[in-house]
Amino acid sequence: MASAATAGWWERTRARLRADDGTDHFAPDRLDAHARALQSALPLFLALLIAFPVNLFMDGDTGWHLGAGHWIVANRTVPLVDPFSHTMPGKAWMAHEWLAEVVMVGAEWLRGWGGLAALFALSAAFTFWLLAREAFRFLPARLAVVAVAVAAGILFPFALARPHMLAWSLLAWWTLILLRAREARAAPPLAAALLMAVWANLHASYIVAFGLAGLFGLESLIENPRNRKLLGRWIAFGALSLAIAVLATPFGAEHFLYPFQVSGMKALSVIGEWRRSTLPADFLFYTCLGGLLLLAAKRWRTLPPLRVLLLAGLSVMAILHARHQMLFAIVGLLVVLPLLQPSRTPRPALKRTAWMVPALTLLIAVRLAVPYQFQEHSTYPLSLLAKVPEEIRRQPVYNEYSQGGPLVMIGVRPYIDGRADMYGDDFTFRAKAITAGDIAKFREDAARYHIGWVVLEYDDALLPKLKREPGWRVFAEDRNATIFVRANS
Structure with missing residues (x-):
């Protein structure tokens, strides 16, 4: 009775609004138009919050990344030993983020601190656009805005001018490629493996890509145990990605082992970004974690086991080390979206967003035109x-x-x-x-x-x-x- 009355009220309201000027304000094409505007405006707004505040340069590591980039450009090679300190001269050093450092130097050459701010704002805008594009497929516009804003809220404390931020968009893009392949009951296109040529030289987070690919490949195998052709495509995609990650870097197979070596360091306990997540400092993260637990408690019978395992793994990683909240926010959001309404067919991705390109160009132009007022602090005296x-x-x-x-x-x-x-x-x-x-x-x-x-x-x-x-x-x-x-x- 209540739902019938609500439906009748909705139709009467819709008819009255349509009668005023002959326009149906709730017609699907108009809703899509509003959604397109929100989907495009939201990433730009979030990127602006990164492009103009001073928090982007609060981390001292930005300095040595710029120093490394200048050294690489000047010497036209990637250093294999320490060229900087007076305490470790000549010690073996793997400049595994060399590509990001060169890109940062290019942005600095363009417009100093403002050029760097523009570079990282552009990376953030593309990341938020990918998240918004997917959120609007599964959620009503208002809820999609909230979902992306919450993910951005978790990411903002880690919005620092360092290579990890340039890898955000690659992480989101890679995850979407895998999810779309599973949605289509297919394997990822082999061409997608080329992302590794950039990612493996940009930031060590590329190692996460293999875990994601393996998990979704296993999910495909469980769902289609007799489809050997599909399994072969997943294996070919994984093998090609691994080959590119190893061969397209200056360090070979040693580079692949680097993230595991770093994660085992005892000194991580005294480095701020490797701290444990705590409730007072990471309230938004723990709020989202609570939401995940409620979702699991409500729909535990229908949730795909491997997706639950992935979300649980991301949650534990983020609890143990705060920096992994970035993985939780980006990958977690993209994985959760299809689980919110499993019986509903997702909408096609909204099209006609070509004006995003001139809008992003305008964002970068404004950031470059307005002088960046670098505010010194204790790390940068x-x-x-x-x-x-x-x-x-x-x-x-x-x-x-x-x-x-x-x-x-x-x-x-x-x-x-x-x-x-x-x-x-x-x-x-x-x-x-x-x-x-x-x-x-x-x-x-x-x-x-x-x-x-x-x-x-x-x-x-x-x-x-x-x-x-x-x-x-x-x-x-x-x-x-x-x-x-x-x-x-």
Whole structure:
């Protein structure tokens, strides 16, 4: 009775609105027009939130990525040993994100900080467009907007000018290729494997692509156990993708093992992005996790087991390491969408979105035209560093972990920077202990490496101790950082 009354009210309302001007405001073509506008405007709006605030350059690793990019462009080769630090000269180093670093240098050459902001805003816009395009296939427009906005809300804290952000769109694109293949009960096109030629040289997250392909390939096998032709196509796709990932990089098979080696490092526990996700700091993530649990509790009889396994794996990874919330937001959203209304046939992807290209062009043009006001902070005390005379800058320095990247960027050899994979567990722990106030270890390393000056963030525990340490004096300081030199300098 209630549903019949509601349906009757809806039809009467629709008839009254149509009677006013002869236009049916709820006709499918008009709804599609509204959806097209939302689907295209939403990614641009979200990208604007990344293109103009200052949070994009809050991470010191941006500096050493730019330094690596400049080195690669100048030497026309990819480094195989450390060319930057004064503590690890000549140590083996795998510049596995070399392509992203070269692209970043190109954007910097175009318009400095504004060019970099434009590059990462463009990557974000394409990622959000892919997410929105799929969300509008499965959800009403309002719910699709909410779903994409929530995914963006999880991603925003990780919107930093580093290679991982350039890989967002590749992750979304790859996942969609696999999902569309499963939807069509087919295998992914072999041409899609070419994405690996870019992704494997851009960011180590490409390793996740093989896990996704394997899972969806297994799902296809379970559904079609006797279709050997289909199985062969999935195997061919996976084999070609793996071959390209190994052969299209300067490092060969060793590059494929790199992500596993890094994930086993003990020093990850003292690096902020590898922290565990906590409820106060990651409320939106845990809210989404709660929604997944409710979905599983309500529809556990009908949910595809391997999709549930994938979502559970993404959730555990994101809980253990906050940086994996990016995988949870992008892959998780795309995997969940078909599960929300399993009995409903998804709409075809909305067409006639060609105006996205000029809209994105306008976004980039505006970002390039408006000068980027870089705001210095404790990781990037650039004005303070500029006061250091050249004869002191050439001496070995002790620096806080996150400040190493900016030092590389301005041509100073750091004590340590964000390449913890190269420095190793022991050295990274030692550097963190010194910054945390271990003055005895500082004295040892100051003697071992002939440290001539020190740069510290305003809240480093070593700072007040070094102000009392004989043989050192404050050279310059501001609200962001303090620079020390030897007392006889």
